[in-house]
Amino acid sequence: MAILRGDLPDLGKDRDRTYRLGIMGGTFDPIHNGHLVCAECAFDALGLDMVVFMPAGSPAFKQDKRVSSGEDRYAMTLLATSDNPHFIASRFEVDRAGVTYTADTLQLLRKIYPDNVDFYFITGADAIAEVVAWRDADKVAELAHLVGATRPGYDLAHAETAIERSPYKFDVTYLEVPALAISSSYLRGRVREGKSLRYLTPDPVTGYIHKHQLYGARASRYGAGEGSFGVLAGEGRTDGQA
Numbered sequence: 001m002a003i004l005r006g007d008l009p010d011l012g013k014d015r016d017r018t019y020r021l022g023i024m025g026g027t028f029d030p031i032h033n034g035h036l037v038c039a040e041c042a043f044d045a046l047g048l049d050m051v052v053f054m055p056a057g058s059p060a061f062k063q064d065k066r067v068s069s070g071e072d073r074y075a076m077t078l079l080a081t082s083d084n085p086h087f088i089a090s091r092f093e094v095d096r097a098g099v100t101y102t103a104d105t106l107q108l109l110r111k112i113y114p115d116n117v118d119f120y121f122i123t124g125a126d127a128i129a130e131v132v133a134w135r136d137a138d139k140v141a142e143l144a145h146l147v148g149a150t151r152p153g154y155d156l157a158h159a160e161t162a163i164e165r166s167p168y169k170f171d172v173t174y175l176e177v178p179a180l181a182i183s184s185s186y187l188r189g190r191v192r193e194g195k196s197l198r199y200l201t202p203d204p205v206t207g208y209i210h211k212h213q214l215y216g217a218r219a220s221r222y223g224a225g226e227g228s229f230g231v232l233a234g235e236g237r238t239d240g241q242a
Ligand code: DND
Pocket: 024, 025, 026, 027, 028, 029, 034, 035, 038, 056, 059, 060, 061, 100, 101, 102, 103, 122, 123, 124, 125, 126, 127, 133, 134, 135, 149, 177, 180, 181, 182, 183, 184
């Protein structure tokens, strides 16, 4: 299989040091400030060199759900990350055929990067308990450190028990990020109801959603309107309502 370096950051050149590459995987339907804050906190706390945001091409756990196209999710991810010098949006998973498994991604990245580049897969702490059941979880444990972002006051017992009981040796760092009870489904619901997304996701993402009529949004003739950004609830495309 040909491996495209494409849009991945060029790390590992200085053989006298170790590099830390953060990987923020997600469906990102749409990407929001929770994802961005989570990645920024991981960047700071773990001394990462870069964080690559990778929208999943065909998300493994969402085969029975409707998800916006990879192109739309990638475009929104690109818009959301474009003003941060240590964030990069990558097409690495979007361009891969078939169901997107994280273990496959990590194995391909391991072939691309020299061994002085370590991988830190960033995820919400809620998802840590599920990682043990991911396809080829042993490979995930072997190839990446995990970063589990928690909210203040979040009970880690479920995640810790799952990791302890796993036959594979996961290296997990838990990281408290500011309370952000934001989710992609919450944003989609707001769009359908004609409500503002301001302060929940970067404005260019909101603009993209309305321009491309995602999640039931309908662009007005003159673009975004005040507050509701010109959305009419319940109209327009229906994809991405998973
Ligand atoms: P999601 O569908 O949960 O992404 O997928 C997360 C990653 O797991 C993707 O890279 C998937 O390919 C991978 N995965 C999932 C299932 C199975 C397998 C792999 C497999 O290989 O078998 P979302 O867009 O919903 O969220 C992206 C990330 O952001 C998640 O880690 C989520 O927990 C986290 N997140 C937040 N973190 C902090 N504050 C918030 C958050 N909302 C979501 N408010």
